[in-house]
Amino acid sequence: MSIRTTDAARGEGAAPRAASDLVNATFRHWSLWPCLGFLLALSVYPVVQLVPMALSTIEFAGGQAVWRFTPRRNLDLLLADEVLRDAIVNTLVFVGLSVAIEMVLGFFAALFIACLPRGRVFARTIMILPILLPAVAIGSMWKLMYNYDFGLFNQIAGALGIEPGNWLGDTRWALLAVVVVDVWHWTPFVFLILFASIEALPQDVLEAARVDGASAWQMIRLIILPLLGPALAVAAIFRAIGAFKAFDQVYLLTSGGPGTATELVSLHLNRVFFEQNQLGYGAMLSLTIIAVIAATIGVARWAAPGGDRAVAAKAAP
Amino acid sequence: MIPLHGRAAWIGYGVLALTILFILGPTAWIAIQSIKYQIAIFTGAWVFEPTLDNYSDVLFSLRSDLVHNLVNSLIVAAASTVVVLVVGTLGAYAIQRWHRRRLFARILLGWVLVFHMIPVITLVGPWYVLFQTLGLYNTLAALILTHVTINVPMTMWIMLTFFNEVPAELHEAATIDGCGDFTTFRRIILPLVGPGLVSAGILSFVFSWNEFAIALNLTARDTATVPVAIARFAQQFEIQHAQMAASSMIAIVPALILMAVGQRFVVRGLTIGAVK
Numbered sequence: 001m002s003i004r005t006t007d008a009a010r011g012e013g014a015a016p017r018a019a020s021d022l023v024n025a026t027f028r029h030w031s032l033w034p035c036l037g038f039l040l041a042l043s044v045y046p047v048v049q050l051v052p053m054a055l056s057t058i059e060f061a062g063g064q065a066v067w068r069f070t071p072r073r074n075l076d077l078l079l080a081d082e083v084l085r086d087a088i089v090n091t092l093v094f095v096g097l098s099v100a101i102e103m104v105l106g107f108f109a110a111l112f113i114a115c116l117p118r119g120r121v122f123a124r125t126i127m128i129l130p131i132l133l134p135a136v137a138i139g140s141m142w143k144l145m146y147n148y149d150f151g152l153f154n155q156i157a158g159a160l161g162i163e164p165g166n167w168l169g170d171t172r173w174a175l176l177a178v179v180v181v182d183v184w185h186w187t188p189f190v191f192l193i194l195f196a197s198i199e200a201l202p203q204d205v206l207e208a209a210r211v212d213g214a215s216a217w218q219m220i221r222l223i224i225l226p227l228l229g230p231a232l233a234v235a236a237i238f239r240a241i242g243a244f245k246a247f248d249q250v251y252l253l254t255s256g257g258p259g260t261a262t263e264l265v266s267l268h269l270n271r272v273f274f275e276q277n278q279l280g281y282g283a284m285l286s287l288t289i290i291a292v293i294a295a296t297i298g299v300a301r302w303a304a305p306g307g308d309r310a311v312a313a314k315a316a317p
Numbered sequence: 318m319i320p321l322h323g324r325a326a327w328i329g330y331g332v333l334a335l336t337i338l339f340i341l342g343p344t345a346w347i348a349i350q351s352i353k354y355q356i357a358i359f360t361g362a363w364v365f366e367p368t369l370d371n372y373s374d375v376l377f378s379l380r381s382d383l384v385h386n387l388v389n390s391l392i393v394a395a396a397s398t399v400v401v402l403v404v405g406t407l408g409a410y411a412i413q414r415w416h417r418r419r420l421f422a423r424i425l426l427g428w429v430l431v432f433h434m435i436p437v438i439t440l441v442g443p444w445y446v447l448f449q450t451l452g453l454y455n456t457l458a459a460l461i462l463t464h465v466t467i468n469v470p471m472t473m474w475i476m477l478t479f480f481n482e483v484p485a486e487l488h489e490a491a492t493i494d495g496c497g498d499f500t501t502f503r504r505i506i507l508p509l510v511g512p513g514l515v516s517a518g519i520l521s522f523v524f525s526w527n528e529f530a531i532a533l534n535l536t537a538r539d540t541a542t543v544p545v546a547i548a549r550f551a552q553q554f555e556i557q558h559a560q561m562a563a564s565s566m567i568a569i570v571p572a573l574i575l576m577a578v579g580q581r582f583v584v585r586g587l588t589i590g591a592v593k
Contacts, residue, residue: 024497028415031502035408035469039425042466043432046443053443065449112332115321119333125580126340131587132572133344134527136544137565140551141347144558150361152346184343189587196588206319216325245436248529248544252551266436266530273442274534286439293434 047290053283060277074284084285086260087268090175094264095243098182102239103232105183106190111220113191114198124195127188135185139252142181143168146253168254171261178250178262182243189242190235197231198224265289344569351562358558371563375550382538383564386546393457393532393542394525397464401521402514404465405472410502412473413480414488429470437467441534448535455537463535464525471524471586472517478589479513480506516586519579526571543568 057070078084113123130138145152146167154164167177201224209223225232247266250256256263256271269289273282321329350358351372357365375383416422444463445454453459483506491501507514529544536545547568550561575583 020500021497024499027498027502028411031407031411032416034404035473036425038404038462038466038469039428039432042444042462043440044428046440046447049443049446050439053446058446065446109332109336112321112329113336115319115325116329116333117320117326119330123333123336124584125576126337128580128583128587129340129344129572129576132523132527132576132583134529134544134547134565134568134572136527136529136547137347137568138343140547140561140565141343143551143556144347144350144358144562145343147558150359155361184339188340192584193588196584210319241434244434247436247438248527251529251533252548255552266438269436269438270441270530270534273438273445279442279446282442286442289439290431290435294431297431297434 050283050287050290053280054287056280058279065279070280074281077278077281078284078288083260083263083268084265087263087265090260090263091244091265093175094179094182094246094262095240097176097179098186098243099236099239101179101183102187102190103236106187106235107194107232109187110191110194110198111224114195124192127191130185130188131192133185135248136252138181138185139249142177142184142249143253146177169258171258174254174258174261178253181249181253182246185249186239186242190239193231193235193238194228197228201227347562347565350558351566353559355559358562371559372567375560375564375567381546381560381564382541383543383546383567385539386541386543387567389457389536389540390526390542390544393460393464394522396457397461397468397525398518398522400461401465401468401472402518405469405517406476406507406510406514408469409473409476410480410506413477429473433470438530441531444531445534454535455540457540459535460532460540460542463531464528467528467531468521468524472521475517475520475586475589476510476513479510483509512582512585515579516582516589519575519582520586523572523575526568 052067054074055069055071057068057073059066059068113120116123148154148164148166148169151167153167157164165173167173205223205227206219209219214222245266246264247270250262250264250267251270254262256267269282269285272278272285320326352367352369353362353365354368354370375381377384412422412425444459448454448456448459453462487505487509488501491505496505527544528542529548532542532545533548536542541549543564547561547564550557550564
């Protein structure tokens, strides 16, 4: 009996003892190699590679990439890029609006549903659906609903006697229309985080407030919101990051149009890289974006030390 | 929380009903469109003759490659999930157990954080150049490698949280009983973090299955995945609404299955760290 347990404890019983000893003795080192390898080869190396790319003009001739060293050219392009300016403004509006709406809707949905005697688990199950759906499928969904001729919105507008809107084709509506899609996609994520935090609130505090005669509004404002502070911050930061990275649905819905009405930074970058084939300028743009993000993280760390761990501890795409 | 009573409860249920309508409405809408003839879609008919023609068109007609795309998506999602679980779990364990205070572990974790905030499209350009050089451009292998790279951070964070919850005494007990490091990991620790593996596995699979920005630019016709195929239906000279709806419905099947059977793990994986 004891022989069998030691055999099992040694690892694969059939493996020669020396080999399994070696595996065991070096495990603390080689266990790190795979993830270091991936991070170095496919995320650090590409970022480093961006530097020579950003200083070059890369053209394709006969299937071969031809690099020319042109250190100033891409910087000049960056400073003169008017579409980029539109894209930055659009991205800021997109991020600000969608995060604000998602936070408000997510908070109130979580608050009300957490207080229901029944139906909470069911609500949570339904709410994870948008998070799991392919963004491209969500894009097609809303493309059908926004359609001018037969979409749901214009059918409703028609039934109510309102003039139909060209939601995705009108510069006044297009950005708002893609914000609505992001709200549909990601409010459930805010809901999930706040819902779990609300369920974990200390019961005695809430009970004491109620016994003391606090109104519902007083309880929300003076007790629940302050206690939820960290969760609200995490949800907002994650949604801001996610909204900043938004690409798939917007690509499908408008591809940045009409004109530059919904051109986001990510869409612009994709266009520069893969539609205009400007690998050099694209690299310059990428480096700029990465530098801005790194600076933002630096400022955030300085403003709220330790906060990044709470944020880092949670990773959605 | 304090349960609502009386009129407040009715308002609460009203919010619940609205929320569910808001979530399920668009999904139901596209499901309905996918079983309409093209002409019924264009007239916006509410009463129509249901048909499965759109599905058979996207799956079996010569104009569509969707079956091939589904196979590609399945290969990429499954392979990248397996690799990411191995890589992420080993890395998280090594850091949590031995290297937590080392500078390079901190740099690694900091990098993971920065990497998570960078729009993936910033890296697709250099990846494109890299894979061209290696001769891996337009292969499923390249897509698998990139999907592993984008999902490693999430997997490592989920697994770190689970490893943190394993009592340190278990390691000591196993060592005293004569287990080597790898044996302890394989026989004692790994079985304990099963739920973490399921959470990370489900999310990695779904995110790989859904991934679009990389697949759009690193694949061509024979390696395209399902999201790329859907985008083609939506982006051609004339939008093919019926095909777009049907292929989208097919693409959301994994999400529906995982929502039904894995919601506990999905919620855990998504909210880990955000909620104490």
